[in-house]
Amino acid sequence: MFERLRGTRDFLPNEMAARKKVFSSIKKSVEEFGFFETDTPGIELFELYSIKSGEEIIDELYAFEDKGGRMISLRPELTPSVVRVLVSRAKELSFPVKWYSIPRLWRYERPQSGRLREFYQLNIDIFGSEDPRADTEVISCAIKLLCDLGFDESDIEVRISDRRMLQEFLLNLGITNYQDVLKKIDKREKISERDFKEMLAGISLDHTQINEIEEFLNSKGDFLKSIEGLSCAYQGEGISKVIFSLRKIAQSLNDRGYEKFITFDPSIVRGLDYYTGMVFEVHDRKREFRALFGGGRYDNLAELFGGEHIPAVGFGMGDAVLELMMRRKNIWPEEKVEIDLFIATIGDVEKEVSKLLTSLRNNNFKVDCDIMGRNLSNQIKFANKLGAKSLLIVGERDLNEGNVTLRDLESGKESKISLNGIISEPSKYLTKVL
RNA sequence: GCCGGGGUGGGGUAGCUUGGUUAUCCUAUGGGACUGUGGAUCCCAUGACUCGGGUUCAAAUCUCGGCCCCGGCCCCA
Incomplete structure (x- = not known):
């Protein structure tokens, strides 16, 4: 060392x-x-x-x-x-x-x-x-x-x-x-x-x-x-x-x-x-x-x-x-990292996640996703540590109906939205941290 | 360069005065309870006495020295 x-x-x-x-x-x-x-x-x-x-x-x-x-x-x-x-x-x-x-x-x-x-x-x-x-x-x-x-x-x-x-x-x-x-x-x-x-x-x-x-x-x-x-x-x-x-x-x-x-x-x-x-x-x-x-x-x-x-x-x-x-004077900014969105996954949803990442990043959002193979609960914990403002849960069950779940990590409010919707118009659902 | 105070897991600490079991607690990290979500909780695991010499049956603890950190002097462009 x-x-x-x-x-x-x-x-x-x-x-x-x-x-x-x-x-x-x-x-x-x-x-x-x-x-x-x-x-x-x-x-x-x-x-x-x-x-x-x-x-x-x-x-x-x-x-x-x-x-x-x-x-x-x-x-x-x-x-x-x-x-x-x-x-x-x-x-x-x-x-x-x-x-x-x-x-x-x-x-x-x-x-x-x-x-x-x-x-x-x-x-x-x-x-x-x-x-x-x-x-x-x-x-x-x-x-x-x-x-x-x-x-x-x-x-x-x-x-x-x-x-x-x-x-x-x-x-x-x-x-x-x-x-x-x-x-x-x-x-x-x-x-x-x-x-x-x-x-x-x-x-x-x-x-x-x-x-x-x-x-x-x-x-x-x-x-x-x-x-x-x-x-x-x-x-x-x-x-x-x-x-x-x-x-x-x-x-x-x-x-x-x-x-x-x-x-x-x-x-x-x-x-x-x-x-x-x-x-x-x-x-x-x-x-x-x-x-x-x-x-x-x-x-x-x-x-x-x-x-x-x-x-x-x-x-x-x-x-x-x-x-x-x-x-x-307590005016030194809070020491905290932030991103706009974390994508949590359940099951094999690689293709959908790839589309999401590309679209959101092209729209200048700061986006990250799980690359550790964690279960949902631990992915959510990790998303909070990254300072993610929002969480998007992409799971096989919802996807059968073309949906994903978007949760606001500050308020805790959750809603089902269409996958294609957020891919084509991310700004309708997300706001940027800075 | 000089003076003073310190150094215990990744971070923060208890223990040191009065040497003696497996070194305390919080946090962090990893995993689990939990099969699509309890930012909770609980459980398990990981992980430390700054380094070297001395005293002693025995040193985190006493002692000397090095290294490093913090503060002060010098200087401060």
Whole structure:
């Protein structure tokens, strides 16, 4: 016997049925926003990831050398692949490009709650537009797809910030090692206020600077109001440019009716890699789970990959945390397989069953029949396990009169109908599950 | 890589503190009662102590180590 690899999952038919429902709901929502589905290979050249990443991220790649001596990695995220495609095909694409994908990703990490080694992640991105409306569109899409899955503003919180604003603010304070400061800010939620201050002092900030930073970080709250507040408090040229675009995002999210979901939170930093502007995260309100979404603007990645300047904004949502949150709220779909009809047989009725199967399947019904030689009673039990909506009993005795028995397995009601009738007009007797 | 808690039939569990008959119960699976239908019920069967070393007359139980699972740290693209 073999065991599953650590951090991977098997999906049995009933589990798969539930996942399929969730995924198709997500796809539907995203496509309503005008995003088109794409896919890219599961393996890429190692350099695609090493070019922009630090040691620790490279350590967590599933990488190997192939027979041609190339270093290959399973994709740990989708964005580099999508940007690779975009850069190589930029000439033929008309912008803006709105793409989505639900790739399987692999990261060699220690599995924890909501974190696996192999998982799915919805990615949506808009390329080619620097306009705040692109940011708005992406955030709206995130909120809408969660609502379509059954969440509301009491479950989730979208926390928005902006990298440039934080950087400008720190520069105004005369802080030049802001990369270090960002790292500390990213940790602030996990540690006490005192430890936070000590950490900042540890990278040689003075009291005034530390207090200013604290005050700035505490300016979180209602998105639009916080932005208005900041625009009064901070007048620097760099900052006001950022504030202008944030205000547009905030206003437009309000106009779309999403203000209840949104919090402005300058402590959101999101790693350190390629984000260049607006950044956001989605959390459950109780903070029971890790972040459900992470995303933001990354306007420089295409250039970094040797292409032209292509502004970009997008996010990723892993399926692991989503499933945990949906189960907590009891909105994860029932794990149940379904078919339209099961045909149970008594005696030698092979010919009639063949006709039925062909006709019903040609009419797009999901139909199955006994191939185990079971007695009627056990066939009925099996039909229920398949989640059959209806049962058709085809027996020699009824057939002498040209009849078969149709039973609705939900209500238990049973009626005799003509064999030729159901063969020629199945829709008159049956309805489809989906 | 580090820290903590665990591993008993396919799934879920009792037993472990205090070592001692055939390892508990639920469920699942297969068959039967039932000769054309009780999605019921009952009966029968299948099937487990994570692996290895140690202590002991005797280990699921005590002990050490490996493996795996769960949770946390690091990291989180």
